Amino acid sequence: xxxxxxxxxxxxxxxxxxxxxxxxxxxxxxxxxxxxxxxxxxxxxxxxxxxxxxxxxxxxxxxxxxxxxxxxxxxxxxxxxxxxxxxxxxxxxxxxxxxxxxxxxxxxxxxxxxxxxxxxxxxxxxxxxxxxxxxxxxxxxxxxxxxxxxxxxxxxxxxxxxxxxxxxxxxxxxxxxxxxxxxxxxxxxxxxxxxxxxxxxxxxxxxxxxxxxxxxxxxxxxxxxxxxxxxxxxxxxxx
Amino acid sequence: xxxxxxxxxxxxxxxxxxxxxxxxxxxxxxxxxxxxxxxxxxxxxxxxxxxxxxxxxxxxxxxxxxxxxxxxxxxxxxxxxxxxxxxxxxxxxxxxxxxxxxxxxxxxxxxxxxxxxxxxxxxxxxxxxxxxxxxxxxxxxxxxxxxxxxxxxxxxxxxxxxxxxxxxxxxxxxxxxxxxxxxxxxxxxxxxxxxxxxxxxxxxxxxxxxxxxxxxxxxxxxxxxxxxxxxxxxxxxxx
DNA sequence: GACAAAATTTGACGAATAGTTAAAATGCGT
DNA sequence: ACGCATTTTAACTATTCGTCAAATTTTGTC
Numbered sequence: 390x391x392x393x394x395x396x397x398x399x400x401x402x403x404x405x406x407x408x409x410x411x412x413x414x415x416x417x418x419x420x421x422x423x424x425x426x427x428x429x430x431x432x433x434x435x436x437x438x439x440x441x442x443x444x445x446x447x448x449x450x451x452x453x454x455x456x457x458x459x460x461x462x463x464x465x466x467x468x469x470x471x472x473x474x475x476x477x478x479x480x481x482x483x484x485x486x487x488x489x490x491x492x493x494x495x496x497x498x499x500x501x502x503x504x505x506x507x508x509x510x511x512x513x514x515x516x517x518x519x520x521x522x523x524x525x526x527x528x529x530x531x532x533x534x535x536x537x538x539x540x541x542x543x544x545x546x547x548x549x550x551x552x553x554x555x556x557x558x559x560x561x562x563x564x565x566x567x568x569x570x571x572x573x574x575x576x577x578x579x580x581x582x583x584x585x586x587x588x589x590x591x592x593x594x595x596x597x598x599x600x601x602x603x604x605x606x607x608x609x610x611x612x613x614x615x616x617x618x619x620x621x622x623x624x625x626x627x628x
Numbered sequence: 629x630x631x632x633x634x635x636x637x638x639x640x641x642x643x644x645x646x647x648x649x650x651x652x653x654x655x656x657x658x659x660x661x662x663x664x665x666x667x668x669x670x671x672x673x674x675x676x677x678x679x680x681x682x683x684x685x686x687x688x689x690x691x692x693x694x695x696x697x698x699x700x701x702x703x704x705x706x707x708x709x710x711x712x713x714x715x716x717x718x719x720x721x722x723x724x725x726x727x728x729x730x731x732x733x734x735x736x737x738x739x740x741x742x743x744x745x746x747x748x749x750x751x752x753x754x755x756x757x758x759x760x761x762x763x764x765x766x767x768x769x770x771x772x773x774x775x776x777x778x779x780x781x782x783x784x785x786x787x788x789x790x791x792x793x794x795x796x797x798x799x800x801x802x803x804x805x806x807x808x809x810x811x812x813x814x815x816x817x818x819x820x821x822x823x824x825x826x827x828x829x830x831x832x833x834x835x836x837x838x839x840x841x842x843x844x845x846x847x848x849x850x851x852x853x854x855x856x857x858x859x860x861x862x863x864x865x866x867x
Numbered sequence: 868g869a870c871a872a873a874a875t876t877t878g879a880c881g882a883a884t885a886g887t888t889a890a891a892a893t894g895c896g897t
Numbered sequence: 898a899c900g901c902a903t904t905t906t907a908a909c910t911a912t913t914c915g916t917c918a919a920a921t922t923t924t925g926t927c
Contacts, residue, residue, distance in 0.1 A: 396903090418746075419744075419745055419746025419747075419749065420744060420746040420747065421746045421747065421750065422746060424883085424884060424885085425884075425885065425886080426883095426884070426885090434905075434906090435905060435906045435907065436885090436886085436906090436907085437886095437887080437888085437904095437905065437906060437907080438904080438905060438906080440885095440886070440887080441904080441905090444886090445885080445886080446885075446886095498744065498745075501740055501743055501744055502744060504740055504807065504808075504811040504812075504813065505658075505659060505737065505740055505741060505811070506658055506737075506811070506812045507657075507658025507659040507660045507661060508658075508659065508660060509812065510658065511660065521814055521817070524813070524814075524818065525817065525818060528818045528819070532819065547829055549825075550825070550826060550829055551819055551820075551821070552819075553818060553819030553820050554819075554820055554821070554822070554823075554825070554826035554829070555826070555829075555830070557805070557815075557818075557820050557823060557826045557827075557830070558801065558805075558826050558827060558829065558830025558833065559830070560804075561800075561801055561802075561804035561805040561807075561808060561827070561830075562797065562800055562801035562804060562830070562834075563800075563804070564804040564807075564808070565799075565800035565801060565802070565803040565804025565805070565807065566796070566797075566800040566804070568743065568800075568803075568804065568807065569743075569800060569803070572743040572744070572745070573743075573745045573748065574743065574763070575760055575763075576796075578760070578764065579763065579764060579767045579792060579796075580767070580771065580790055580791075580792030580793075581790075581792050581793055581796045582790070582793070583793070584793075584796060586788075586789070586793070587789060587793035587794070587796045587797050588796075588797060588800070590786055590789055590793070590794075590797065591794075591796075591797025591798070591800075591801070591834060593837065594797065594833075594834045594835075594837030594838045595801075595830060595833045595834050595837055596833075596837065597836070597837035598832065598833030598834055598835065598836035598837030598838075599833045599837075635874090663912085663913060663914085664913075664914065664915080665912095665913075665914090673876075673877090674876060674877045674878060675877085675878080675914090675915085676875095676876065676877055676878075676915090676916080676917085677875085677876060677877080679915065679916080680875085680876085683915090684914080684915080685914080868927105869926100869927090870925105870926085870927090871924100871925095871926090872923105872924085872925085872926100873922105873923080873924070873925095874921105874922080874923070874924085875920105875921080875922070875923080876919105876920080876921070876922080877917105877918105877919085877920070877921080878917105878918105878919095878920100879916105879917095879918095879919100880915105880916080880917085880918105881914105881915095881916085881917105882913100882914085882915090882916100883912100883913085883914080883915105884911100884912085884913085884914100885910100885911085885912075885913100886909105886910085886911085886912100887908105887909080887910075887911100888906105888907100888908090888909080888910100889906100889907100889908090889909095890905105890906085890907095890908095891904105891905080891906070891907095892903105892904080892905070892906080893902100893903080893904070893905080894901105894902085894903075894904085895900105895901085895902080895903090896899105896900100896901090896902100897898100897899090897900095
């Protein structure tokens with residue numbers, strides 16, 4: 390029976406339409422400004438139909454966040470495959486993160502909201518579970534690179550600190566930076582002209598500080614970045 | 629006329645009561661669960677009275693965030709006065725931040741919400757302006773220490789990167805870490821047992837990486853931390 | 868202490884919005 | 898073309914924000 394397949398496809402398409410529309414509206418009128426009636430009007434279906442797909446407004450948020458997180462994990466996955474020294478692979482991951490932020494600048498706005506327990510809790514258990522699984526996947530990809538670095542003797546690690554905790558230190562730096570960049574915090578007023586550049590410099594400082602070889606002074610990581618863009622993300626890189 | 633003074637005092641007291649209650653409720657039932665009626669019931673005044681003080685629920689949020697930010701700036705101010713080498717003063721700032729987070733673990737929950745444009749925009753221009761001024765004050769305190777470090781020749785800086793951008797790199801690391809810690813992100817499930825420790829290690833890595841002397845290998849910064857606690861925050865440190 | 872004016876507090880009310888559901892519309896197989 | 902099943906709709910309920918006219922309390926005066 391092909392009708393069933395078609396129905397399923399149509400259902401999935403409409404779900405995508407809802408998500409796209411919600412995201413677009415979120416950008417335009419903000420979280421508080423997006424109402425179910427507005428989404429309904431925009432997609433030219435009634436509100437009841439939306440509730441066939443999502444149990445609440447926050448469930449839509451969570452679904453959006455999951456989409457973004459899946460994409461992010463995919464970017465990390467690809468970046469981790471980069472062939473080179475372990476520190477180069479870390480740079481590939483950083484580049485993947487930066488690229489992801491450039492392509493989906495709205496991601497952190499969604500992320501900010503769902504980091505709030507009260508908002509996250511309104512989503513279904515199922516979605517929350519999937520989201521956590523996705524976060525874990527990203528973490529294991531990145532900490533895998535750290536483990537490789539340790540195994541290959543490119544750096545020594547820190548006694549009493551796990552690879553995950555080293556990742557935590559680097560990651561939160563990038564995470565915090567992107568959160569602030571995508572919020573309306575007035576960065577330029579604070580004297581920060583190029584936060585992306587500041588972040589890249591600071592990541593190299595951490596890696597140098599951890600003693601991760603080759604040091605930034607003895608290797609051309611700019612070249613590495615360009616190789617990453619060319620070899621891993623040729624399509625995503627828009628110059 | 630003493631009645632006027634009394635009135636003013638009572639008004640200020642009630643404003644404080646509203647803020648305290650809102651914060652307590654926020655912790656208990658979350659942002660979405662806090663309603664104006666609930667606050668009114670809790671403070672045993674009617675809703676209309678709350679609107680004498682705050683024009684909306686989000687204005688209360690912003691007022692809370694401002695209180696926290698003021699306290700934070702005060703902590704930084706005190707930490708920056710620490711007498712010692714410039715890198716020790718950075719550690720004093722980091723310690724101030726950590727102490728602040730321990731004392732006011734709810735701050736980042738509020739911060740997460742008001743980082744959202746849509747929510748922040750609902751507050752009054754006046755409060756938003758004050759909040760920005762406060763952020764700027766903190767930034768100038770911290771970047772002042774970085775400038776001192778440069779002036780005293782304790783590190784060389786990075787060509788093309790301003791002191792503020794160096795601060796940005798360190799700060800966002802701490803900020804991101806605390807945001808994740810105070811959200812319900814499942815950190816232990818990700819293999820991170822002691823995020824505070826991980827953060828401290830990572831901050832030293834950044835400073836080492838920036839070539840900020842004395843390096844963590846040639847100075848006992850644990851002792852510095854204890855001095856900071858004893859000399860700057862004797863009352864706030866609860867062991 | 869009594870009274871009027873001023874200031875404050877109240878809670879009922881209108882508006883907006885989330886989420887529900889019975890009824891209408893549409894689609895499908897025969 | 899008909900009847901059954903599924904989908905969509907829009908009216909409905911419930912909740913909550915923010916307002917405002919009326920009630921209450923406080924203040925100043927005689």
